[in-house]
Amino acid sequence: MSICDPGSTRINPAQGKAYDPLTADGPGRGRPHALSYWAATAGEEPPHDGSLTGDREVDIAIVGAGYTGLAAALHLACEYNLSIAVLEANRIGWGCSGRNGSFARVAFGRLGKQEWIDRYGINQARLMLDEARQGLNHLRSLIEVHNIDCDLTEGGSLEVAHRPRHARRLEELHRLLEESFDYRTELLDSTAIADRHYRGSEIHAGLFDSRSFGVHPLKLAHGLARAARDAGAALHVGSPALAIRRDGPHRVLETPGGRLIARTVIIATNGYTGERLVPQLKGRTMPVLSNIVVTRAMTAAEKTASNFVSDALIHDTRKLRSYYRRLPDNRILMGGRGPITESPAEMAAQTEHLTATIGNIWPALSGITADYAWGGWVNMTRDSLPHLYWLEDDPAVIVAMGYNGTGVPYSIAAGRHAAQLAVTARCEAPGPLLAPLERFMMSAFRRLGQRALYKLWGYQDGR
Numbered sequence: 028m029s030i031c032d033p034g035s036t037r038i039n040p041a042q043g044k045a046y047d048p049l050t051a052d053g054p055g056r057g058r059p060h061a062l063s064y065w066a067a068t069a070g071e072e073p074p075h076d077g078s079l080t081g082d083r084e085v086d087i088a089i090v091g092a093g094y095t096g097l098a099a100a101l102h103l104a105c106e107y108n109l110s111i112a113v114l115e116a117n118r119i120g121w122g123c124s125g126r127n128g129s130f131a132r133v134a135f136g137r138l139g140k141q142e143w144i145d146r147y148g149i150n151q152a153r154l155m156l157d158e159a160r161q162g163l164n165h166l167r168s169l170i171e172v173h174n175i176d177c178d179l180t181e182g183g184s185l186e187v188a189h190r191p192r193h194a195r196r197l198e199e200l201h202r203l204l205e206e207s208f209d210y211r212t213e214l215l216d217s218t219a220i221a222d223r224h225y226r227g228s229e230i231h232a233g234l235f236d237s238r239s240f241g242v243h244p245l246k247l248a249h250g251l252a253r254a255a256r257d258a259g260a261a262l263h264v265g266s267p268a269l270a271i272r273r274d275g276p277h278r279v280l281e282t283p284g285g286r287l288i289a290r291t292v293i294i295a296t297n298g299y300t301g302e303r304l305v306p307q308l309k310g311r312t313m314p315v316l317s318n319i320v321v322t323r324a325m326t327a328a329e330k331t332a333s334n335f336v337s338d339a340l341i342h343d344t345r346k347l348r349s350y351y352r353r354l355p356d357n358r359i360l361m362g363g364r365g366p367i368t369e370s371p372a373e374m375a376a377q378t379e380h381l382t383a384t385i386g387n388i389w390p391a392l393s394g395i396t397a398d399y400a401w402g403g404w405v406n407m408t409r410d411s412l413p414h415l416y417w418l419e420d421d422p423a424v425i426v427a428m429g430y431n432g433t434g435v436p437y438s439i440a441a442g443r444h445a446a447q448l449a450v451t452a453r454c455e456a457p458g459p460l461l462a463p464l465e466r467f468m469m470s471a472f473r474r475l476g477q478r479a480l481y482k483l484w485g486y487q488d489g490r
C-alpha cells in the first residue's frame with residue numbers, strides 16, 4: 028500500500044493554499060507523505076501509538092518526529108529510565124527527515140571552514156569540525172547498533188568546481204583542511220572525475236571526502252522510530268501541538284485529541300516550526316524550500332555515454348547549489364534551491380529547471396524524464412549554524428533546530444545532545460551552537476529579503 032498521496036503533495040488542505048511555515052498555523056494534521064521516491068520505496072510505516080487521546084503525563088515531551096525528535100526519544104528511552112512521548116502532527120519522518128537528498132557528510136550549518144576560523148577562532152573551529160565528524164560517526168554507529176536497514180551506500184562525497192576559478196577555491200579548502208584541521212581530502216582534476224565518477228560539463232576540479240555515505244532517508248526515520256518505540260518511547264502521530272501552557276513545574280501541550288503533560292519539552296520542528304507555538308522563536312527561523320527530482324533509471328547506453336558510475340554524493344560550488352547522486356537502481360537524484368513559495372507554478376518551474384540541469388551536465392542524458400518531484404522546508408538561521416538551548420525565559424523548554432540544509436547526520440547528533448541537556452542540564456556541543464537562535468533583522472520581510480538574495484546569488488552563480 029502506498030503511503031503517499033499525490034493529491035495533497037504540496038497543497039495544505041487545511042489552508043486551502045500553498046503551505047508556508049512562516050504564515051501557516053501549523054503543518055496540518057495527519058497529512059500523507061510528499062509524493063517522493065523515498066515514500067514510494069520505504070515499505071510499511073513503523074508501528075506507532077496513534078493520535079493522542081485524553082490526558083497523558085510523561086517526564087519528557089518531544090514535538091516533531093523527524094530525526095531530531097526521534098533521536099532525542101531514542102537516547103532518552105535507552106540511556107535514562109524516563110517516560111517519553113513524541114507528538115507528530117503528520118507521520119513519522121513527514122518533514123525533511125523523510126524527504127531529503129540522502130547525503131550524510133561531515134557537515135553542519137552553511138559556513139565555510141575559513142568563516143568558522145574568522146568568527147570563532149581556530150580552536151573553536153577545530154572543535155566544530157570534530158563535532159561534525161563525531162556526528163557522522165554517531166549516525167553510522169546508530170545504524171549498526173539498531174540494525175537499521177536504510178540502504179547505506181558507501182561512496183564518499185565530491186564537491187565539483189562548476190567554474191575554473193572555483194577550482195582554486197577547492198585547492199585552498201583542501202590545503203586549509205589538511206594544514207589547520209589535520210583533515211585529509213583528495214583533490215581531483217577533471218580527468219580523474221571523468222574516470223572515477225562521471226563525464227559531463229561544468230567539471231573543473233573536485234574535492235573528494237571518503238567519509239560520507241548515502242542513506243534512504245525515510246527508512247532511516249522509520250528505523251529510528253522503531254528503535255525508540257522498542258526502547259519504550261510513545262509515538263503519537265496525527266497529533267499537532269497547538270499550544271504550550273505553563274502549569275506550575277509542568278508544561279501542558281494541547282493537541283486536538285488530548286493533552287500531554289510533561290516536566291520538560293523538546294521542540295524539534297526545524298523548518299516546519301510555525302511562528303505561533305513557541306512565541307520566543309518568532310522571527311528566528313527562516314524556512315526555505317529545497318526541491319528534488321528523481322528520474323527513471325538510466326539505460327545501459329545512457330550510463331555508458333555519461334560514465335555515471337559514481338556512488339558519491341555530489342554537489343557543485345554554486346551559492347544556490349545543485350546536489351546529485353546516482354541511486355542504487357541507476358536513477359538520478361537531482362536537487363537544488365530556487366522556489367520561494369510552493370505555488371504550483373514555482374514548483375513546476377523548479378522541476379523543469381532540475382531536469383534541464385541534468386541535460387546540461389550530461390548532454391547524453393538530456394532526454395531523461397523525472398518520475399518523482401517534491402520539495403521540503405529546510406531551516407536557515409541568522410548565523411548559519413544549528414542551535415540547541417534552553418529557552419531563556421522558560422527553563423522547561425529545549426529548542427534543537429536550524430541545520431541549514433545539512434541535518435541528516437547533525438540533527439541526529441543534536442537530538443542526542445538535547446536528550447543529554449534535558450537530563451543533565453549540560454551537553455558537549457561546541458559553544459556557538461548552544462547560544463539562542465538570533466532574531467532576523469526586519470523579520471517581517473524575510474521572504475522579500477530571500478527573493479533579493481536569490482536574484483543576486485543566481486546572477487553570481489551564472490558568472
Ligand SMILES: Cc1cc2nc3c(=O)[nH]c(=O)nc-3n(C[C@H](O)[C@H](O)[C@H](O)COP(=O)(O)OP(=O)(O)OC[C@H]3O[C@@H](n4cnc5c(N)ncnc54)[C@H](O)[C@@H]3O)c2cc1C
Pocket residue numbers: 053054090091092093094095096114115116117118120121122123124125126127128129130131132266267268269295296297298299300301304317318319362402403404405427428430431432433434435436437438
Ligand atoms: C529536499 C531536502 C533535501 C535535503 N537534503 C539533505 C541532505 O542531503 N543532507 C543533509 O544533511 N540534510 C538535508 N536536508 C535537511 C535535513 O533533511 C534536515 O535538516 C533534517 O531532516 C531535520 O530533521 P528534524 O527532525 O529536525 O526536522 P523534520 O524532519 O523537518 O521534522 C520536523 C517535524 O515536526 C513536525 N511538526 C512541526 N510542527 C509541529 C507541531 N506543532 N506539532 C507536532 N509536530 C509538528 C513536522 O510535521 C515534521 O514532521 C534536506 C532537506 C530537504 C527538505
